[in-house]
Amino acid sequence: MSSDQPLAADKVESHLPETQAPPPTTETAPQRRALATDKPPEGPSEPYPERDEPVVEPLSTAATYFYTISYLIVFSIFGTLARLGLQALTFYPGAPVVTGVVWANVGGSLIMGFLLEDKNSFREEWGKPRKPHNNIIPQDFDAAEESKRHKSVKKTIPLYIGLTTGFCGSFTSFSSFIRDIFLTLANDLPDPSSSSIASRNGGYSFMALLAVLLTTVSLSLVALIFGSHCALALDRFRLPPTLPFRLTRRIIDPLIAFLAWGCWLGSVFLAIWPPHENWRGRAIFAIIFAPLGCLLRFYVSLALNARLPSFPLGTFTVNVLGTIILAMCYDLQRVDYIGASVLVSCQVLQGVMDGFCGCATTVSTWVAELNGLAKRLHAYVYGTVSVGVALGFFVIISGSLKWTVGFVDPVCG
Template structure:
């Protein structure tokens, strides 16, 4: 029973997080914006919620009554692993850093020379991770500033059960909308592909010990899948202008995998929360190693194709 509730809570919160991330990116991306991407706001917001859910005392009584830790409660996992982990995205951040660094966006930027791309990569990393750490602390402060009453075991079970029912209902609705209304597929594919991404990340998190091997594996795997999908969506045939994927539906499915599955499989909120809990030496090593491997994957997979064949705008 508890396992089923956990799966369903993570699933519905993952759908909410993925859609919220995409919505925030659309709302905060506009001409003249200080930042050229809305992802920074999604990562910032996800880390605020992550900081709050880890610092709040709402789940303490439930954990004591059941003789478990907070991280074993379905509702806690839904908010932390499902929503926060899906609202933030490490793989998308690495792709964004590469595209700006290598000047491979749809609209080329007027860098004085290619070396200025290095500054873009550094600014994207510093702004995103800097604000993510700030967001985590803001979440801690919010938990202290606005203390909420502790939940009882019965209330937590009731809430997680209601959310589980909503998860099944939403899953069915999303499938129906994806099949009947083409205009909704952008969002329905995002939510549907986000579920397996978040659940796989949760399963991989069980590998975490003294070193967060599970989180590292999830972030790197997401980077690999995302890089391959970018090639399929934006690549073209050898010595021709024909795209590898020229069907609008196929392009939408790839977009669902990229922003849904990969976006929810990778996470910035958990990554930042883990570094915050480490001593500073280990945190720097873990953070640098993850970013180095993730960015290197983008350079090797996407870069090698972009610099030999070039990338084009996707059909969708």
């Protein structure tokens, strides 16, 4: 098997960058006329698009950007709350896997794989109907080229950007994954089955590090591929149903915009006024910082991912930067008179880690890029460098405090 083959046999196609800029102000659908034969072709036929007349849809660039940002805000909030909730549900006595964020990474990767291969939800694209017409196949139709074009165009739709970059990217967290690797190495990973952590030697800590690393990466990759298989299987039944363009543009987009800015502003007011119970403080401060991290990842990925096709520089940058910020907040939270004894300071730092760092870093996009890189060698280099650099920074920042002065238990738990 040559080194030019993809990482997995059933490759999930992932074009870089993950999202593209919205389309220009006015777009005219290309005119395509079907050359009909006297009878339909033999065998089952797919519903190919027929565009006898050009369809003109005025698209406001400003409105499209506004809706895109709104989707990113609201889905980053939902993704953060879903990640925190799933971590709480999977942290129970006797849990076979004690790193709760692994299940959020698996779930987000599965949804990402489904959305990447889904051909039905956004079939209307920018108001251009894609419906069968008497099952007649145009003679100039190229199914592979049409599928590639559709995958590229749907990445400019605000709702798709919100689901992939917003929800999946915020549901998964690369920085929390690296934090758990460090905690296993430092023999400080919380165990729901015991109030104290048993001491172990360095060899066992290294084995624990490998366990967290291999479990998260392998399960996330498998979930990504399984999600793509689910989308391909449902495509035979024309599922999920196509979202009407007029419905999304006239009803869903304005509604999401209202909810996004309203929820974000409401969370700010809730954070200002006490009381700050443990659960309330952790959730509120997390969703305040979540949209900031998501928007940072969105713009950095747009600016840098396309520069090196063999190494997604944008995703790498935000993953490493978010991990560095999380390591610094983790240290400050465990220092006297900062986060270890002041409740609000501890909760703010936890909100930065769960919200900003959790949304600025992503595992779902990372594994999609690993699986989508053209050469297997590029995927191994990208994955190894991402984990190695991020973990190296975490060891330098947090390890220097852990193995010298030591951590103090934070007041917010």
